[in-house]
Amino acid sequence: MRSISLHWTGRDYESVFPAYHFCVSRPDDVLVTYTHDLHENMRDVRLDPSLPYAAHTRARNAWSIGLSIAAMRGATPQDFGAYPLTEPQLDGLCQVAARLAAFYGIDVAAIRTHAEAAVDDDYFGAGGADVRWDIARLRPSPEPLVPDEARTTGDWFRNRIESFMARAR
Numbered sequence: 121m122r123s124i125s126l127h128w129t130g131r132d133y134e135s136v137f138p139a140y141h142f143c144v145s146r147p148d149d150v151l152v153t154y155t156h157d158l159h160e161n162m163r164d165v166r167l168d169p170s171l172p173y174a175a176h177t178r179a180r181n182a183w184s185i186g187l188s189i190a191a192m193r194g195a196t197p198q199d200f201g202a203y204p205l206t207e208p209q210l211d212g213l214c215q216v217a218a219r220l221a222a223f224y225g226i227d228v229a230a231i232r233t234h235a236e237a238a239v240d241d242d243y244f245g246a247g248g249a250d251v252r253w254d255i256a257r258l259r260p261s262p263e264p265l266v267p268d269e270a271r272t273t274g275d276w277f278r279n280r281i282e283s284f285m286a287r288a289r
Contacts, residue, residue, distance in 0.1 A: 121162065123230040124217050125177040125237065126277055127188040128195075128254045132203050135190055139176050142216055145190035147203075150212040158185060177237050185220055189213055189255075197257055197265040205258065214277065218284035228278050228285070235270035244270060 129137055136143035138156040145151050156174040164182045165173045176186030189209045194201040217231055235256035238244035244267055245251035255277070256270035 121158065121185050121220070121224040121226060122183040123180070123232070124185045124187060124220060124226060125180065126213060126217065126231065126233045126255055127176060127186060128192040128205065129188050129190045130195070130254070131190060131193050133190050137188070139174055140186040140188040141174050141176075142185075143188045143190050144209050144212040144216065146209075147191070147206040148208050150208050152212060152216055156186075161185070177234055178243070179241065180237050185224075185226075187213055187216055187220075192254070196260075197253060198260055198262050200260045204260070205255070210258070210280075214280040215284050217277075217281045218288065221281065222285055222288060228282050231278055231281055233270060233274045233277060236274045239267040239270050 127140060129135055133147050134145055136145055136153045136155050141156045141158050143153045143155050145153060160173040161181055161184055173181055174186050175181055189205055191203045191205050191209060193203045221228060221231060233255045234252050235244060235254055238252040243251050245253060253265055256265060256273055258273060
């Protein structure tokens with residue numbers, strides 16, 4: 121594996137999906153669920169997309185691990201709704217990412233949010249069915265969502281993941 125993509129499901133705290141390899145569910149006493157076989161993404165999935173794989177980040181699924189937090193149903197950048205991201209979920213996601221990065225030798229720089237990929241591939245935002253902003257913001261804000269915020273949030277995740285990796289050494 122070469123990279124890790126971080127997401128949220130856009131559902132409630134219990135719903136997990138096989139579009140990701142692992143889902144972090146429950147808001148407080150988190151549960152990490154293995155939802156899809158990692159081996160199916162250990163290839164260039166574009167060569168035969170009819171074979172099963174975890175389709176978590178448009179055009180970026182080859183050799184990539186998808187991790188997600190079960191949360192954010194009905195969320196907007198201004199209001200995270202009834203299922204906001206929780207600190208235990210964020211820590212759980214970062215711990216799982218740290219362990220997988222260490223195991224597969226994935227550089228922390230290759231761990232990115234779906235929002236960062238969407239910025240790079242020009243489908244970032246909060247409107248319409250095909251745009252993504254997960255995880256561009258950790259707290260709701262009335263301020264407009266901008267690409268730099270996605271990068272700053274990605275940096276927050278990479279720093280947090282790096283701290284978990286340092287503790288494990």
